[in-house]
Amino acid sequence: MLAVFEKATGNPPEELRLPSVGLDSDGKGTREEILQTFRLLWPESTFYHLSNGNFMTLSHGAQSPLHPSRSMVVMDDIFCIFIGTLVNICELRRHYGLSRQATEAMLVVDAYKVLRDRAPYPPDQVIKDLEGKFAFIIFDAKSGTLFVARDREGSIQLKWGMAGDGSLVLSDDPNTIEKACGKSSASFPPGCIFMNGNGLISIDHPLHKVKAIACQDDDGKICGVMFQVDLFTRLQSIPRNGSAANWADTAIVEGD
Template sequence: MLAVCEKSIGKPPEELSLPTVGPQKSRTRTEIAEVFRSARPESTVYSLPGGNLMALSHQDENPLHPRSVVVMDDVFCIFIGNLENISDLRRHYGLSKQTNEAMLVVEVYKVLRDRAPYPSDQVIRDFAGKFAFVLFDARCHMLFAARDRDGGVKFQWGVAGDGSLVCTDDPNIMSEACGRASAQFPPVDWLALIIRFTR
């Protein structure tokens, strides 16, 4: 999984951009897409408005944490992992039994976005399981990323050479894309992370 968004959409935290000792390699959004494609030739890359991108590959997929992608009403979502309470969430939101985790995230996001000014963390408050996801709303130009409380799924973020935010579950891609300007995506304090992305 890979998501790369320009810094005006996904503002990386300043701590990821602090100078480091020694040489640091980092790339632009276009170069990062090429690195991902060359490492995972069967991948699907989605070009988003403003030169942003998301990509998904099933190569080296952990069977306990499958990857899925969905595009619905200009909302793109890549989801890794599984939700233990997906049946309860489907019933609560009136969704069909065919709704997978990525579709559920988009539907829950749209309900909260369109109906009331709920806090962003309400989208994932009731999710139970091991997961990480990145959602990009092309209409609102909003990025939303989250990880389960326990950090059960590998998920990293970093800063590319052009200042773009990079999120991925592949440490090799992160190393190629951002060099030392990367870290594990924090599994705690979701609200702070979401606000940081959307300001």
């Protein structure tokens, strides 16, 4: 799985650049180079070319009983890649009024549409209802909204990084991230939601900042970055005005 969004759309956290501070862009690619490399490795993949050179792609080559289930759907100009399983999918289908044929990817798209269209509605409350092992990426082509989530245990591998042109890169394959982003990458934090207008939000602690922490090697040099909830820093909440135009305004913004 791979999704790449230009800097203006993906709005990646600047902290992803930390391990590469002081280095040149060697080992980091542009969106075009990343796409070309992935297509050579996984020619049978399903590709969706989005606006402004953005794209989402899913390879089915690694699909086996030993690997988590993966699917990709497009509904009403909403693109979704879902990896993993929801153990309470039957209950969720009834809750959202979906048929028995609705997949996990279809279900999370419906959940997103509830957040978008029935504001005010806090996104962390909806994600809390999802029980299982999962990671997913949603892109709403009409509004330009990017929505990423990973389960609390981090059961499904998901990494993100910053490409040479500042684009946001998301993938479940560490090798793909390394080739695309070099050192400017990290594990997507478990139990978190990322929205391109609001940054990272913790599912269980939505009123607290998700903080980037630099990791150092034995020589004191920054060798990586990790994100975790800072229970000592509380965020301000945006007044819930019920606007359907920007559903992310019902969530939380990052503080200083």
